[in-house]
Amino acid sequence: MDFVTMLSMLTEGFVVTLQIFACTLVGALPLGVLVALCRMSRFTVLSALTRVYISIMRGTPLMLQLMFIYFAPWYVFGVQLSTEWKFGATIVAFVLNYSAYFAEIYRSGIQSIPVGQREAAQVLGYSRAQTFMKIIMPQVIKRIIPAMGNEIIVLVKDTSLAFTIGVAELFTTARAIVSSQGVLTAFIVAAAFYWVFTFVVEAIIARIEKRLSYYHD
């Protein structure tokens, strides 16, 4: 196999990696807010259930969750597993798992906002929704960016776990090439892909951080 063929195969794999990454963020970033709000809910049942959810998601391997969700339709309902479901199961597992981590980051951010901010908004007549969207959340986002950045960079590399259910992402492709060709070049190229990708993600996060540095509290 020549280098160009290998590169184009790995690039195809990388596109899948990118899709897993993007879909996870699109799903888990908003879902995390919802989970955080449930976790902080005044309704003790809801808050307790959410706590259990977060505990399970963080307390068991993502690889296991991935396999569980992928195989569940077959073992539980007897539904034939399709190739599309591989990708679908990956996204479901990643979104569920990452929303638990994100939720705790959001919660730490929300709880770090001084109570005076809420009181000021309340006295000025803002509704609860307005207070959250206009006053609390913008400040939370600024505060949690370092922690979020960390988690998002872990996600870049976690996408390789989709290998376990045979999704043809970057790592799966690299491993297949290495096994068939008997040389490690594909691993080195894949590593370069991951490294450049995290580098770009870091740069984007740094840029967002800089854009929000127009104020400090």
Add this chain to the structure above:
Amino acid sequence: MTTQAVISLDHIQKRFNNTEVLKDISLAVHPGEVVSIIGPSGSGKSTLLRCATLLERFEGGSLRYGDVVVAENNDQGVAVYKGKEADQAARQRFGLVFQNFNLFPHYSALRNVMDAPIAVQKREKGEVEAQARKLLAQMGLEGKEDNYPCELSGGQQQRVAIARALCLNPQILFFDEPTSALDPELTQEVLKVIRSLAEEHMTMVIVTHEMTFARDVSDRVVFMDGGVIVEEGPAQEVINNPQHNRTKSFLSRYQQGSED
């Protein structure tokens, strides 16, 4: 006085767990009146203000803003709040200035002042902006409109906070120790602004430790201690010639302080 009170608090009782912090407090403030509430820490004066501004709920008594009834005692003498609509109607009547400003750090000075009138009162942007700029200028903050709170001194932040409260056109303005977080110099610039509001006959209730200021600016002074109003009356009389021993000893400590 025949005019209707802007706010009337009647027989307010407030407990935190088993500690009674407000014991049967009644207070009415009439249009144009400036009332200062003084007293030692823990006397309940801030709690009273927080009850009046709906940041705390009281267990007994009634609260009215003009014709808006916020809470009223039932037959058992338990305060029953009328609900969200009454709360929201009341919030349109008063403004509150906090001890530590509580400006929104992510908004510029101008946006801090403009946002609530637009978002809450649904007023037109151009009109709100004109009023906000005028208020900031009145507070001596011309040229600071685009600055963020972190770029302003404490005194400037507190003046933005006053403008923010005024831009909603409240009938009454509450101040909760507005200068306690400021050094003497910054204190003076904030007091100057409050004094000018008093000259314009803005109705105000001020919780403060600035005795000279309370005497000079207010029509009436209320001295609180241990959750009750110990003494109240015309400002000059209460501060210069207190009747109760508790008031005397409290004020004498201040006079000693100011002579140092």
